[in-house]
Amino acid sequence: MRDLPMATFSLDREGPARDRPGRLSELLGDPDTRVLELSGDRARTKGEALALRAPRPGDLEQLTLHLGSHDGTEYVAVCRPCPEEEGTEASREEQLEEAPFASLRRAASGLSELDVALFTTALGLANWHHRHPRCPRCGNPTEVAAAGWVRRCPHDGSEHYPRTDPAVIMAVTDAQDRLLLARNVNWPEGRFSVLAGFVEPGETFAGAVAREVAEETGVQVADVEFVADQPWPFPASLMIGCAARATTSEITPQPEEIAEARWFTREEFLSDVAAGRVLTAGRMSIAARLIERWLGRRLDRLG
Ligand SMILES: [Zn+2]
Numbered sequence: 001m002r003d004l005p006m007a008t009f010s011l012d013r014e015g016p017a018r019d020r021p022g023r024l025s026e027l028l029g030d031p032d033t034r035v036l037e038l039s040g041d042r043a044r045t046k047g048e049a050l051a052l053r054a055p056r057p058g059d060l061e062q063l064t065l066h067l068g069s070h071d072g073t074e075y076v077a078v079c080r081p082c083p084e085e086e087g088t089e090a091s092r093e094e095q096l097e098e099a100p101f102a103s104l105r106r107a108a109s110g111l112s113e114l115d116v117a118l119f120t121t122a123l124g125l126a127n128w129h130h131r132h133p134r135c136p137r138c139g140n141p142t143e144v145a146a147a148g149w150v151r152r153c154p155h156d157g158s159e160h161y162p163r164t165d166p167a168v169i170m171a172v173t174d175a176q177d178r179l180l181l182a183r184n185v186n187w188p189e190g191r192f193s194v195l196a197g198f199v200e201p202g203e204t205f206a207g208a209v210a211r212e213v214a215e216e217t218g219v220q221v222a223d224v225e226f227v228a229d230q231p232w233p234f235p236a237s238l239m240i241g242c243a244a245r246a247t248t249s250e251i252t253p254q255p256e257e258i259a260e261a262r263w264f265t266r267e268e269f270l271s272d273v274a275a276g277r278v279l280t281a282g283r284m285s286i287a288a289r290l291i292e293r294w295l296g297r298r299l300d301r302l303g
């Protein structure tokens with residue numbers, strides 16, 4: 001789990017400096033500051049790297065977010081609405097002239113750990129801004145503050161902070177060390193993964209694991225253990241990877257959510273993947289890594 005994408009690298013977020021008046025102007029006035037351009041949910045890339053640039057006049061007119069620093073370099077994201085919203089002609093022209101934009105899902109496997117951390121933080125924070133333009137108390141439009149880490153209501157003075165929604169994702173094994181995999185009703189035939197679900201108010205991670213597994217498959221679990229976690233900014237999740245031991249084996253899929261669910265031995269899983277009967281999640285996700293941890297080998301080296 002040590003090379004789990006989006007979970008390996010920590011920026012210095014410089015939290016205490018965020019409230020300094022004029023912090024963003026100060027950062028964008030320094031030609032050494034590196035700017036990540038975000039357009040909708042995509043960032044400008046060049047080959048296998050983010051195409052970071054120097055600050056430009058007009059950056060502050062966009063949604064501007066201080067991501068943090070690393071090795072003495074400061075990083076800022078400048079976020080524009082989706083290309084669809086700004087007229088397709090300009091963006092087509094722009095794409096010819098400059099580096100192309102890529103989504104995090106598409107780009108992550110080739111980017112450096114620093115680039116992935118910058119992209120993940122920028123995307124998670126920008127998603128929150130785009131989805132929370134108004135005050136939840138009074139409904140008035142809020143203003144960006146604290147270098148992009150707070151939205152403040154000018155009407156009642158309330159402050160609102162970026163949200164991260166915890167979700168559990170779990171590898172459930174039985175007494176024979178078989179793994180429980182399921183197919184969501186919205187997934188194509190053959191696609192299987194471990195179960196996952198959001199943590200509800202008043203619930204612990206372990207409680208959410210037990211509830212989700214029981215709700216979706218009828219299987220009871222015990223001994224829930226934390227394995228690893230991963231920011232998942234699509235749009236605002238933190239995936240909490242867990243392992244759990246099943247205490248019952250009969251499966252009753254919840255029809256609204258689960259098209260099919262079954263126990264796999266390693267031999268069954270490997271032969272089903274080899275025969276194309278089972279398709280697994282991309283290696284970027286913690287789901288794939290939980291399956292690999294049980295399997296004892298990498299999924300991209302199967303076959
Ligand atoms: Zn308000």
